[in-house]
Amino acid sequence: MNIKLIGITALLFAIPFYAQADAISELEAKYQAQGAGPFSAAAGEALWTKTFVDAKSGDRRNCTTCHTTDLTKEGKHARTGKIIKPMAPSINPQRFTKVKKVRKWFVRNCKWVLGRECTAQEKGDVLAFLKRL
Numbered sequence: 001m002n003i004k005l006i007g008i009t010a011l012l013f014a015i016p017f018y019a020q021a022d023a024i025s026e027l028e029a030k031y032q033a034q035g036a037g038p039f040s041a042a043a044g045e046a047l048w049t050k051t052f053v054d055a056k057s058g059d060r061r062n063c064t065t066c067h068t069t070d071l072t073k074e075g076k077h078a079r080t081g082k083i084i085k086p087m088a089p090s091i092n093p094q095r096f097t098k099v100k101k102v103r104k105w106f107v108r109n110c111k112w113v114l115g116r117e118c119t120a121q122e123k124g125d126v127l128a129f130l131k132r133l
């Protein structure tokens with residue numbers, strides 16, 4: 001393999017990681033602009049595994065209901081049964097590379113699990129936890 005090819009290959013491998021770092025820092029900056037931070041991976045992990053009781057159905061719900069506790073493994077949607085790809089970016093480099101996608105799912109999943117939207121602090125904490133996996 002010549003030098004040019006090695007360079008291009010290295011660049012292609014690096015792109016998903018840059019995209020991820022970009023999306024995450026953009027989100028963190030937004031949360032900080034709303035007064036949140038510094039972010040804690042430990043607090044994020046605690047929220048990730050905390051169980052909430054749905055006011056209507058009495059169902060017990062948490063983030064692991066669909067994503068499971070082993071984030072390097074596939075999850076399964078609690079209602080539709082659809083397979084959810086692993087959340088750990090080390091296994092799935094597509095994770096947290098699109099700001100829009102992260103925002104959309106934070107809204108949807110926080111509402112379903114917590115019965116409300118997550119705060120900027122909570123979202124920053126969860127990302128701090130997930131991005132290291």
Ligand code: HEC
Binds near residue numbers: 078102106109
């Ligand atoms: C009812 C099932 C379900 C529950 C419970 C759930 N999620 Fe998800 N989550 C999904 C699905 C489906 C996706 C989108 C599919 C995918 O990204 O593989 C997703 C995607 C996400 C994403 C976007 C990831 C990315 O690559 O951009 C984040 C962030 C997320 N979830 C956070 C959470 C948090 C935080 C909780 C707990 C408050 C939670 N989820 C609980 C089903 C769920």
